[in-house]
Amino acid sequence: MWYEIFTVGEWSLAIEIGTLELTTGEHVFINHLLADGVSAMATIILSITSLAAGLYSYTNLKEENGVSRYYFLFLITVAGTHGMIFSADFFSRFVWFQVVTASTAALVAFRKYDGRAFEAALKYLTLSFLAWSFFLLSIIIAYHIHGEMQFYELAESITGGLADRIIMAILIVVMAFKSGAVPLHFVKPDAYSRAPSSVTVVMVVVSQAGLWTLFRIIFNVFGTNVNTYVVGWIVIILGVFSAFIGVSMALVQRSIKRLMAYHAISQTGYMLFGVGVGIAVMGTTDMGTFGRDAMVGGIFHIMNHAIYKGLLFLTAGAIIFRTGERDLNKMGGLGRNMKWTMLFFIIGALAISGVPPLNGFTSKLIIYRSVYMFNPILTVVAMIVSILTLASFYKVFHSVFMGPEREKHDDVKEAPLAMLIGMALLAVSVILLSLFPGIAIDMFVEPAMEALGVIA
Amino acid sequence: MNLVHSITYWNPLIMILMACFIGVIIYIIYSLGNSSYKETKYRGEPFLSGNPPIDEDEKDKEPINIRGDNFYWGFITALKFYFKPLIGRHTGRLNDYIFWFMLTMLVVVVVLALI
Known part of the structure; x- marks a missing residue:
C-alpha cells in the first residue's frame, strides 16, 4: 500500500511501510530511497554527532576566514551522508558518495594557510x-549483466557466478577503503588530523557509511549466493590488520x-571482527x-565508536584551539585550567579502551565472547588491542x-x-549508552539486524 | 539496564554498585588511619628513586616531566623489529597509497574469483 505525501508536477513522493520512494509512475532506479533499521540507526548516529559538531563549530571556527563557506560545506556533507544512508540503489549511493x-x-x-591540510x-x-x-x-558491470541497480531487485538476479564474485570483490575493497581498513587506511590519518575537529567527527560517520554499504552489499545483495565463509574471512583479516x-x-x-x-x-577492526x-x-x-x-557486538560498536570517537576528536580540537599545539611533547599540566575538557577526555578515553562500565566495554564484551x-x-588479538588502546590514551592523558x-x-x-x-552532548550520549545498553540494542541494533536479514 | 544476550550477561548498575561498595570500604579503612599524622614537605614523593627530593619552590619543573615520546620508549625499542618496518611503510607518499589500494584490490578479486 502506497501513501502519497505530496506531488510536484509529474513527481510524487509516496511512502510504503519500510520503503520511501520517489516515483514517476514507472520504475526509475536512481530515485529509490530506503528507510529501514540500518538507515534509521545510521541516521541517528549522524544526527547526534553532527549536532554536537555543529554546536562546537560555533566558537571553534569563529576567528577563521570563510566561516559561511564552512557551514555550507558542512551542511552539504551532512545532507550527502544522509543521502548515502537512505539510498537504495548503487547509482544513487555512488552520486551521494561523490558529493x-x-x-x-x-x-x-578549510584552513588554507596550512599547506599540510591542502596536501x-x-x-x-x-x-x-x-x-x-x-x-x-x-x-556498470552489474547493470550490464542484471539490468538492475536497486539492492533488493539486484539480489533476486544474483547467481554467484564469476562476474558476480568479481563485482562483489571490487565493492568490498572500495567499501573497506571508505571505512579505513588496513592496508587501505593511509589517507585517513592525514585527512583526519588536518581537518577541523568538528569536520573530523562527521568524517568518522562518513567512514561508517562505507561499513553500512559493505553490510548491505554482503547481506542484502549477495547473501548466500557467494561463498560466505571466504568473504567472512576476508572481512575478518581486514579487521585483524586494522585493529x-x-x-x-x-x-x-x-x-x-x-x-x-x-x-x-x-576500532574499525572490532566492527569488522564482529560482522566478519x-x-x-x-x-x-x-x-x-x-x-x-x-x-x-559489531553493529553496536559502530554506534559506540561514532559517539566516543567524536567526543575524543572534539576534546583534541579544544586543546589545539586553546594551546595552538598538537604535539604531545609540547603540552602538559592542562588539567588545571581545562577541567571540563579533561573530564570529557577521560570519559571518551575510558570508553574507547573498553573499561567497564562504559559503552565501549559492552560492545567489546559481546564481540569477545561470540568471536571466541x-x-x-x-x-586474544582483540583484547591485546584493547590493552594497547588504554596504554596509548594514558600517554595522551599524562602528556x-x-x-x-x-x-x-x-x-x-x-x-x-x-x-x-x-x-x-556526546559525553552524555556515552553515559546513556553505557547505562542502558539493552535498550540501545533493542531500539537500534536489532532493527538494523532485521533489515540486513540476519535471523537466528 | 540489563543486557542479556544468548551468551552474554552484563548489568552496568551492578558494576557501579560494586564500585560504590568498594569505595565505602576504602573510606572506612582510610578513616581508621592515624589521625595525628602530619603532612610533611615531601609527602607522597618516592624516597628511593635515586633522585634528590623535588623542592616545591623549584621554578623549572618542565624538564622533569615525562613527555609524549618518552612513554613506552622501552616497549617500542624492544619491539623495533616490528615497529620500524611498520612506520617505514607509512611514507606519506600518494604513490604508495595507490600501490596498497591496487594490491589489495588484486588480492581480493583473485581470491573471490578463484573460490
Whole structure:
C-alpha cells in the first residue's frame, strides 16, 4: 500500500511501510530511497554527532576566514551522508558518495594557510576518486549483466557466478577503503588530523557509511549466493590488520589528532571482527549460537565508536584551539585550567579502551565472547588491542593534562561554552549508552539486524 | 539496564554498585588511619628513586616531566623489529597509497574469483 505525501508536477513522493520512494509512475532506479533499521540507526548516529559538531563549530571556527563557506560545506556533507544512508540503489549511493567526497575534501583543506591540510585534501580526493572509479566500474558491470541497480531487485538476479564474485570483490575493497581498513587506511590519518575537529567527527560517520554499504552489499545483495565463509574471512583479516596495525601506529604518534585517527582505524577492526564472523557463519546453525551475537557486538560498536570517537576528536580540537599545539611533547599540566575538557577526555578515553562500565566495554564484551566461539585467537588479538588502546590514551592523558604547567600555557583557559556543550552532548550520549545498553540494542541494533536479514 | 544476550550477561548498575561498595570500604579503612599524622614537605614523593627530593619552590619543573615520546620508549625499542618496518611503510607518499589500494584490490578479486 502506497501513501502519497505530496506531488510536484509529474513527481510524487509516496511512502510504503519500510520503503520511501520517489516515483514517476514507472520504475526509475536512481530515485529509490530506503528507510529501514540500518538507515534509521545510521541516521541517528549522524544526527547526534553532527549536532554536537555543529554546536562546537560555533566558537571553534569563529576567528577563521570563510566561516559561511564552512557551514555550507558542512551542511552539504551532512545532507550527502544522509543521502548515502537512505539510498537504495548503487547509482544513487555512488552520486551521494561523490558529493560527500568533494565537500569533505574541501573541508579538510578549510584552513588554507596550512599547506599540510591542502596536501591531505589532495591525497584524500585522489584516492577517493580512484576508489569510486572502481565502484562505478563494478556497478556498470552489474547493470550490464542484471539490468538492475536497486539492492533488493539486484539480489533476486544474483547467481554467484564469476562476474558476480568479481563485482562483489571490487565493492568490498572500495567499501573497506571508505571505512579505513588496513592496508587501505593511509589517507585517513592525514585527512583526519588536518581537518577541523568538528569536520573530523562527521568524517568518522562518513567512514561508517562505507561499513553500512559493505553490510548491505554482503547481506542484502549477495547473501548466500557467494561463498560466505571466504568473504567472512576476508572481512575478518581486514579487521585483524586494522585493529592491530591501527593501535600499533597510534602508540608511536606524537600528534594528538593523528594518534586519535589511528585509533579510529583500530576500532574499525572490532566492527569488522564482529560482522566478519557473522558473515562467515551466515546460513549455518552457528549463526544462531554465536554468529548473530558477533554481529550485534559489531553493529553496536559502530554506534559506540561514532559517539566516543567524536567526543575524543572534539576534546583534541579544544586543546589545539586553546594551546595552538598538537604535539604531545609540547603540552602538559592542562588539567588545571581545562577541567571540563579533561573530564570529557577521560570519559571518551575510558570508553574507547573498553573499561567497564562504559559503552565501549559492552560492545567489546559481546564481540569477545561470540568471536571466541568462532576462533579464540581473534579474541586474544582483540583484547591485546584493547590493552594497547588504554596504554596509548594514558600517554595522551599524562602528556596533555598531567605534570607541571608549561610556561607558555600558563594563561590557557577552559574551552568556550559552545565547544563544551558539543562535547557534553556526546559525553552524555556515552553515559546513556553505557547505562542502558539493552535498550540501545533493542531500539537500534536489532532493527538494523532485521533489515540486513540476519535471523537466528 | 540489563543486557542479556544468548551468551552474554552484563548489568552496568551492578558494576557501579560494586564500585560504590568498594569505595565505602576504602573510606572506612582510610578513616581508621592515624589521625595525628602530619603532612610533611615531601609527602607522597618516592624516597628511593635515586633522585634528590623535588623542592616545591623549584621554578623549572618542565624538564622533569615525562613527555609524549618518552612513554613506552622501552616497549617500542624492544619491539623495533616490528615497529620500524611498520612506520617505514607509512611514507606519506600518494604513490604508495595507490600501490596498497591496487594490491589489495588484486588480492581480493583473485581470491573471490578463484573460490
